[in-house]
Amino acid sequence: MPEENGWLAVFRTLQEAFGPQEWWPAQSPFEVMVGAILTQNTAWRNVEKAIANLRAADALSVAAILTLPEGDLAELLRPSGFYRIKTRRLLALCRFLEAQGVGAVPEQLARQATVPALRQDLLAVHGVGEETADSILLYALDLPVMVVDTYTRRIGGRVGLLGDHLSYTEVQAAIEAELEPGDAAVRNALHALLVSLGKDYCRPRPRCDTCPLNTRCAYAAGRCRPRQPEQP
Ligand code: SF4
Numbered sequence: 001m002p003e004e005n006g007w008l009a010v011f012r013t014l015q016e017a018f019g020p021q022e023w024w025p026a027q028s029p030f031e032v033m034v035g036a037i038l039t040q041n042t043a044w045r046n047v048e049k050a051i052a053n054l055r056a057a058d059a060l061s062v063a064a065i066l067t068l069p070e071g072d073l074a075e076l077l078r079p080s081g082f083y084r085i086k087t088r089r090l091l092a093l094c095r096f097l098e099a100q101g102v103g104a105v106p107e108q109l110a111r112q113a114t115v116p117a118l119r120q121d122l123l124a125v126h127g128v129g130e131e132t133a134d135s136i137l138l139y140a141l142d143l144p145v146m147v148v149d150t151y152t153r154r155i156g157g158r159v160g161l162l163g164d165h166l167s168y169t170e171v172q173a174a175i176e177a178e179l180e181p182g183d184a185a186v187r188n189a190l191h192a193l194l195v196s197l198g199k200d201y202c203r204p205r206p207r208c209d210t211c212p213l214n215t216r217c218a219y220a221a222g223r224c225r226p227r228q229p230e231q232p
Contacts, residue, residue: 089127
């Protein structure tokens with residue numbers, strides 16, 4: 001068992017403060033995949049509207065999406081922003097799932113290959129970047145991959161666990177080094193807790209006075225400041 005400090009200490013502290021987190025908000029693994037595409041560059045509330053449109057149109061499946069005229073699909077996705085781009089990306093993901101033979105049961109993708117091979121396959125799909133691929137692996141397929149997002153970087157930097165100018169891979173490796181290999185649940189919970197902290201406390205203008213990490217945070221202790229002024 002790795003020594004409990006750094007990210008593990010953050011995890012334990014947040015878990016005690018916030019309790020169990022339910023994440024990702026979705027009714028099926030395929031809905032997670034759809035959400036992972038639609039959440040790119042937009043707020044989650046906009047994703048929810050687009051997914052509600054898909055559900056109302058009975059179009060929350062690979063087959064239904066691939067059957068819809070592209071213009072109709074785009075209209076359903078309009079609330080998610082950049083909807084024409086996201087239409088093409090969602091279609092590419094659905095074609096990939098169909099080509100893998102898992103269109104009817106997309107979560108069976110987890111059985112197709114090793115985690116690194118699946119990650120490479122997903123990264124080769126049009127519009128799927130590292131955060132999207134890892135969100136699909138972790139939250140749709142329940143595979144042990146840490147997701148790195150804006151919250152992860154902001155909190156890690158302020159707390160003092162991440163240096164400046166790190167790549168996605170470097171941030172991910174720094175966190176993975178502290179986690180038990182193969183444990184998807186802890187990666188799921190840690191990311192969910194970081195999202196909660198980032199939304200409610202560690203915002204661009206942080207609320208350190210009531211933050212559960214304030215006794216272990218370099219920013220709160222005045223030892224670091226944002227490199228640039230941040231807007232609320
Ligand atoms: S104490 Fe402040 S800067 Fe540190 S993690 Fe909490 S909100 Fe962010």
